[in-house]
Structure formats: structure tokens, C-alpha cells
Amino acid sequence: MPTPPPADAEARRAIVPVICYPDDTLPVPDLAAYRAARASAVKVAEVVAAPREAASFEVPAGGFFRITCVDGPQVGDLNVWARGNLAERFFSGKTRALHGTHLSTGDRMWSCFPYLRPMATIVADTLDWYGIDAYGGSVHDVIGTRCDPYTHRLLSGGTYHHCCHSNLTRALAEATGLPRTEAEAYVHDVLNVFMCTGFTRDTGQYFMKASPVRPGDHLEFFAEIDLLGALSACPGGDCSAEHSSDAAACYPLRVEVFVPPEPPAEWVSPAPNGYDRQHGD
Numbered sequence: 001m002p003t004p005p006p007a008d009a010e011a012r013r014a015i016v017p018v019i020c021y022p023d024d025t026l027p028v029p030d031l032a033a034y035r036a037a038r039a040s041a042v043k044v045a046e047v048v049a050a051p052r053e054a055a056s057f058e059v060p061a062g063g064f065f066r067i068t069c070v071d072g073p074q075v076g077d078l079n080v081w082a083r084g085n086l087a088e089r090f091f092s093g094k095t096r097a098l099h100g101t102h103l104s105t106g107d108r109m110w111s112c113f114p115y116l117r118p119m120a121t122i123v124a125d126t127l128d129w130y131g132i133d134a135y136g137g138s139v140h141d142v143i144g145t146r147c148d149p150y151t152h153r154l155l156s157g158g159t160y161h162h163c164c165h166s167n168l169t170r171a172l173a174e175a176t177g178l179p180r181t182e183a184e185a186y187v188h189d190v191l192n193v194f195m196c197t198g199f200t201r202d203t204g205q206y207f208m209k210a211s212p213v214r215p216g217d218h219l220e221f222f223a224e225i226d227l228l229g230a231l232s233a234c235p236g237g238d239c240s241a242e243h244s245s246d247a248a249a250c251y252p253l254r255v256e257v258f259v260p261p262e263p264p265a266e267w268v269s270p271a272p273n274g275y276d277r278q279h280g281d
């Protein structure tokens with residue numbers, strides 16, 4: 001039985017919310033300068049994440065990387081680390097707090113403590129027309145974690161080796177030479193590229209629905225620092241029905257890296273957060 005509501009329950013519920021981190025307190029990226037640099041950038045690398053596999057890639061600070069849907073609707077799970085320092089990695093939770101549940105152009109991927117700096121800035125998103133649908137769903141979320149063999153085992157009792165968590169682990173192990181057991185500890189909550197998700201309004205449960213992505217759609221980023229990235233082509237395909245299995249139609253995702261001859265005007269690679277880490281008396 002739930003606790004009986006107090007006499008002023010409705011008054012408490014009626015309190016108007018405030019935004020935790022208003023947009024105007026965040027440094028704003030100069031997208032026009034980024035785009036001007038991008039116009040003269042040349043492609044220096046390309047990798048393909050095969051269906052139910054992951055691929056790694058490196059992007060120098062001042063460069064760009066583009067994730068493209070190629071053969072059919074497909075969701076990608078993205079991890080990024082500071083190249084040369086796996087301890088600095090994408091911080092999904094703080095990024096969500098700063099930018100909201102789903103990312104698009106102008107939003108940043110922020111790194112974990114004690115670094116907390118922009119790792120990458122989204123400069124192009126061909127799904128930015130989607131907005132928030134009638135179910136509260138939107139694309140490119142930072143609310144999910146990544147499909148993984150532990151939750152799969154918990155819920156089904158089965159074993160599946162090609163969840164995004166495992167795909168990212170294998171890709172990071174291969175990129176760094178670390179044993180898989182060590183590499184696994186650096187795999188983190190993802191940016192769910194092209195995935196369409198939300199929370200149900202009545203029960204607050206995490207939901208997914210068929211991604212609106214189609215071949216040719218892409219999401220493009222500017223690298224604020226030197227990056228190592230890994231992208232998994234989720235075994236859920238467009239995530240319309242299930243994941244953690246070989247049942248869904250699954251397609252590759254392409255990652256291209258571009259480097260401009262000159263970095264964007266006035267741009268400086270961000271330093272780690274300036275807090276002194278003394279934490280008071």
C-alpha cells in the first residue's frame with residue numbers, strides 16, 4: 001500500500017519546475033567557425049562497424065568524425081576516450097544533465113570527473129527534424145546504457161556475446177592491446193546514435209521504438225580533444241523490437257574522419273576542468 005498523501009499533496013505537485021542547468025550558463029560553441037573549417041577538411045580515415053560488431057577510430061583535436069547509416073536502419077552505441085588516457089571518458093549522466101535526454105547539433109559530449117570538459121561537439125544531425133514525438137521519444141539518447149551480456153543473463157538466463165558492451169570491449173582491446181578483462185573496465189555508458197527512446201509517461205519505463213534513421217542519414221562531430229572512439233552496430237538493428245540477440249535485421253555503420261588544414265578560427269582545445277580537487281576541509 002502506498003503512503004497516504006498529505007493534505008497539501010496537490011499543492012506540492014503543482015510546484016513549477018526549474019531547469020537545473022539553464023542553457024545560458026554553458027559556453028556556446030562557435031558552430032559557424034567549425035563549419036568553415038569543415039568545408040576545407042579532407043578525409044583521412046574510414047572504418048566500418050559491421051553488423052553486431054564494433055570498430056575503433058582516432059580523431060585528432062580539431063578534426064571531425066561522421067557516423068553514417070549505410071545499408072538500412074541501424075542504431076550505434078558510441079564510446080569516446082581521451083586518446084592516450086582511457087581514464088578520461090564520456091560522461092553520459094552529466095551530459096544528460098547539461099543538455100537533456102537526447103543530443104543534437106550544438107550539444108557536447110562531456111568527459112568524466114575530474115576532467116569535465118567538452119570531448120566532442122555535434123556539428124551536423126540529419127535527424128534534427130524529428131524533435132520529440134507524441135510518445136515522448138527522440139533520437140540520439142544519453143539515457144540508455146548499452147546492451148550487455150550481464151543484463152541479458154539476468155533477465156533471460158542466456159548467454160549472448162555480441163551485445164554492444166562486448167563489441168566495444170573487443171574493439172577497445174584490439175585498439176589498445178589490453179586484455180579484454182582490462183579493456184572492459186573502460187567501456188562506459190554510451191551515446192545511442194540514431195536510437196529512438198524515451199520514458200513512458202504513465203510508468204516512467206525506458207522505451208525504444210523503430211529508429212527513424214535511413215541510409216544516408218548521419219551525425220557529425222568536431223573533436224575538441226584528441227579522441228579514441230569505438231562504435232558498435234547494435235544487435236538490435238533499428239531497435240524496433242529486441243536487442244541482445246541475432247533476431248533483428250542488422251546493418252553496418254560507417255565512420256569517416258576528416259581533418260581541416262587549419263583549425264576553426266579562435267578555437268582552442270579545452271583544458272581539463274579548473275577545480276583544484278581539494279574538496280574542502
Ligand SMILES: [Zn+2]
Nearest residue numbers: 147164234235
Ligand atoms: Zn546495443
